[in-house]
Amino acid sequence: MQLFDDLDKRLIAILREDGRAPVSKLATVLGVTRATVQNRLARLIDSGAVLGFTIRAREEYGPDVVRAIMMIEVSGQSTTRVIRSLRGIAALRQLHSTNGKWDLVAELSAESLADFDRVLRDVRGIPGITNSETSILLSSV
Numbered sequence: 001m002q003l004f005d006d007l008d009k010r011l012i013a014i015l016r017e018d019g020r021a022p023v024s025k026l027a028t029v030l031g032v033t034r035a036t037v038q039n040r041l042a043r044l045i046d047s048g049a050v051l052g053f054t055i056r057a058r059e060e061y062g063p064d065v066v067r068a069i070m071m072i073e074v075s076g077q078s079t080t081r082v083i084r085s086l087r088g089i090a091a092l093r094q095l096h097s098t099n100g101k102w103d104l105v106a107e108l109s110a111e112s113l114a115d116f117d118r119v120l121r122d123v124r125g126i127p128g129i130t131n132s133e134t135s136i137l138l139s140s141v
Helices: 005-019 023-030 034-047 079-087 113-124
Strands: 068-075 092-097 104-110 128-135
Touching: 005 023, 005 034, 023 034, 068 079, 068 113, 079 092, 079 104, 104 113, 113 128
Parallel strands: none
Antiparallel strands: 068 104, 068 128, 092 104
């Protein structure tokens, strides 16, 4: 198990906010040399603690876009296979494992109710999914 010191935690926190920050900026913010940042990044990547770098784009939601949260129950040992299948569905925005009655929680986004209905059928048709419950997100408060 990887143990993170304070510098690792601060570096990861900055990268969560700006995964495209240049090494020179990271070094300045952290108060260390560029070489230290590069070494830490290499170690975090090699250890698997950092899986990659990405951007977070603001989602533009029109009045007809349907967003929902779907709780998913998976049978037996098929979780890995189900996750792989779910990742292939473009309308799935985020996927989380969880505890309790549901094994996975998915955030979905569709262009219309008809598209949303198709996405639900696609998800529910994946072998290994035994049950699901979906709540449409009406508004953010």
